[in-house]
Amino acid sequence: MKHTLLLWLFVAISGMTAYAQTRTIKGKVTDSKDGAPVPFATVRIQGTTKGTATDQSGNFSIDISGTQTLVISSVGFTPQSVKPDNSNTLNVSLIADNTLTEYIATGYINTNRVKKVSAVAEVTAEKLANTPLVDINQALQGQAAGVFVGGASGQPGAIQNVRIRGVGSISASAAPLYVIDGIIVDGRDVNNSGNLALQSNDLLANLNPNDVESINILKDAAATAMYGSRGANGVIVINTKKGKAGVTTFGARAQYGSSKPSFGKSSLLTPEQSYAYNRDVLALNDFTPAEIDAEFPASLLATGFNWRDAGFRTAKMQDYGISASGGNEKTKLYISAGYNDQEGTLINSGLKRYTVISNVSQKVNDRLDIAMNLNLSQGDASSAMGGNYYASPLLGAYFVSPFQRPYKEDGSLYTGLESDFNAASGDNFLYSVYRNDKKLSNFRGLGGATVSYRIFDWLKIQERVNLDMVNTEANLFYDPTTGDGYNAADPLKSGSVYNQNVKVSTVTNQFSLSGNFNIGEEHQLDYLALTEYNRFKSRSFSAEGIGIIGSQLKVLDITATPQSVGGNATEYTFLSYMGQLNYSFRQKYNLSLGFRTDGSSRFGVNTRYGTFFSVGASWRLIEEEFLKSQDVFSDMKLRFSYGQTGNADFGTIDNFVARALYDYGTAYNGAPGNAPNTIGNVDLTWEKNKSFNIGLDLALLKGAITATIDVYKRKTDGLLLNTPVSSTSGLPLR
Structure with a gap:
């Protein structure tokens, strides 16, 4: 008996030892919807930090001990906990997690998708990833109804004109408001580069599309009224990627491509075609053969050249990046670095970015959360000359004779200033465009810190401080031997150097109270009360000199004669108070009320504050009994909204136009002076935009087909305009 017990004990111990030995589990993670592999899914041993990730085909391999449980998770899917059996093979099908797409970020708060009452268009990270477009604005084209995106230039990174539901102003800006990670940012051409004959560089081109999680476009008053005096032209809310709990995943990308210029159906005559055409024209006008040969001899064909092909090119694009994302239930991190080099299809143009x-969040305890965000970017643009410059390839492609070759007999390039160079443009751009410089550099730093504390389950306080810094440099150089730099009247003053520096900073401080609670099982309320302070500052300095020998040095010190020195400074502030209350009954009937009061130093002392409001409602028809029996529609919602927003972006109007101003640029013969410049208007106030919207959201065949139909009316009152006044007043405008 004693020996039998010892035998059983030995067997049990041996079994336990064997069972506790490490074994390798191999398997595959797929999507339960269509069986497609789920790449980069996290496979983690429950209760530990040990884990791995699936490869591109969804396969994984991990070592476990004994009966440990595996937790499989991936963005967009519900996590699963699975205990492998003795086969050492584990195949898991993940189910889509609809709760991850339940919320839509609108800047200040996240709106529940089911209870949504506003017109919001969404562009997800999947549509933005690996996009060949430099500017994130360009990625919006065709992605949302009622949104127009167009650029006046093909220069990579050129300023984009974005319009949401048309144009609502004449002199004030018609551009939408941009919000990145909850903070209003400047999306304007802070360089005023149109006055510098530069192709404007869009500040949004500094943002890497691969770092963007989602873009939400707010269209109607129910969504934009939260932004009060600055929401009249719509709001574009951009959210960058954040870390997610699980095994840290590393990513690397490399992209290479090319683009060709498009000329539509237009084409230029070849030298042979031009030769025949011009001779035919002379013949039709009764020129003799001898006169035709004298005007267009056959020797012209020997010097024929295709100037359009020389001015344009197949542009190359390169994009590289690395990223890391991960963390645990308390700390989450996302970091990324990227490099993009985009050539322009016009020679000597392009953008390097x-x-x-870095986005880091820390859950200190069950009540306290801290987050810090930092986004740094540098954009270096090189611009070919515009069409109104001698050295412009765009001008030269069409205005240099097709019988004019760019090279002299000795193999050197014509400058274009020679008397025997046949060009209406008076310049050989193949010589000039590489000697003249038009460069624009933008550095942008977006940083912020957020601290939130949940006092009660229904009350959270939050403090957020953010800084948006922009530092730009414009450098223009005109070589003295080119058409744009040569001074025929005074050759010693040929060539010029122009430098400009602009520094812009925007500080934003937000303090908010928010929360949600239920009344019984059928009534839900959530609220937000917020105060926001926003201060904008801009400083600029510029200098120009003329008279240059040579082209190797391109700095102001080499110029012989100072030409001009300029500088400018401006600032304004906003102080805002905002509240929003949302009510839902059974998540079927939803109501949203919002208001915002804005005060701005831009406006007159009598009308400095304005109040804006919105009301929105939605009815989820799909939840009604009369639609329960059908299986065509998987979602159906009717929306209504009405509200008033404002426009405080003066656009082309002076920032201090509400005040009576003096012009100090009236120096004469070396003596300083000033003179009245504007009358001022103490009653100047906001443009007001009233918007009415009715919408219908549909989903068919379990979401396979979705449709959104909106009918809206938009009316703007109190348009801001410069009004001419009598010349006898001595003032040009009011």
Whole structure:
């Protein structure tokens, strides 16, 4: 008996030892919807930090001990906990997690998708990832109804004109408001580069599309009224990627491509075609053969050249990046670095972009959360000359004779200033465009810190401080031997150097109270009360000199004669108070009320504050009994909204136009002076935009087909305009 017990004990111990030995589990993670592999899914041993990630085909391999449980998770899917059996093979099908797409970020708060009452268009990260477009604005084209995106230039990174539901102003800006990670940012051409004959560089081109999680376009008053005096033209809310709990995943990308210029159906005559055409024209006008040969001899064909092909090119694009994302239930991190080099299809044009982003969040305890965001970017643009410059390839492609070759007999390039160079443009752009410089550099730093504390389950306080810094440099150089730099009247003053520096900073401080609670099982309320302070500052300095020998040095010190020195400074502030209350009954009938009061130093002392409001409602028809029996529609919602927003972006109007101003640029013969410049208007106030919207959201065949139908009316009152006044007043405008 004693020996039998010892034998059983030995067997049990041996079994336990064997069972506790490490074994390798191999398997595959797929999507339960269509069986497609789920790449980069996290496979983690429950209760530990040990884990791995699936490869591109959804396969994984991990070592476990004994009966440990695996937790499989991936963005967009519900996590699963699975205990492998003795086969050492584990195949898991993940189910889509609809709760991850339940909320839509609108800047200040996240709106529940089911209870949504507003017109919001969404562009997800999947549509933005690896996009060949430099500017994130360009990625919006065709992605949302009622949104127009167009650029006046094909220069990579050129300023984009974005319009949401048309144009609502004449003199004030018609551009939408941009919000990145909950903070209003400047999306304007802070360089005023149109006055510098530069192709404007869009500040949004500094943002790497691969770092963007989602873009939400707010269209109607129910969504934009939260932004009060600055929401009249719509709001574009951009959210960058954040870390997610699980095994840290690393990513690397490399992209290479090319683009060709498009000329539509237009084409230029070849030298042979031009030769025949011009001779035919002379013949039709009764020129003799001898006169035709004298005007267009056959020797012209020997010097024929295709100037359009020389001015344009197949542009190359390169994009590289690395990223890391991960964390645990308390700390989450996302970091990324990227480099993009995009050539323009016009020679000597392009944009290089360098980006670094870091988003870190820490859950200190069950009540306290801290987050810090940093987004640094540098954009370096090189612009070919515009069409109104001698050295412009765009001008030269059409205005240089097809019988004019760019090279002299000795193999050197014509400058275009020679008397025997046949060009209406008076310049050989193949010589000039590489000697003249038009460069624009933008550095942008977006940083912020957020601290939130949940006092009660229904009350959270939050403090957020953010800084948006922009530092730009414009450098223009005109070589003295080119058409744009040569001074025929005074050759010693040929050539010029122009430098400009602009520094812009925007500080934003937000303090908010928010929360949600239920009344019984059928009534839900959530609220937000917020105060926001926003201060904008801009400083600029510029200098120009003329008279240059040579073209190797391109700095102001080499110029012989100072030409001009300029500088400018401006600032304004906003102080805002905002509240929003949302009510839902059974998540079927939803109501949203919002108001915002804005005060701005831009407006007159009598009308400095304005109040804006919105009301929105939605009815989820799909939840009604009369639609329960059908299986065509999986979602159906009717929306209504009405509200008033404002426009405080003066656009082309002076920032201090509400005040009576003096012009100090009236120096004469070396003596300083000033003179009245504007009358001022103490009653100047906001443009007001009233918007009415009725919408219908549909989903068919379990979401396979979705449709959104909106009918809206938009009316703007109190348009801001410069009004001419009598010349006898001595003032040009009011």
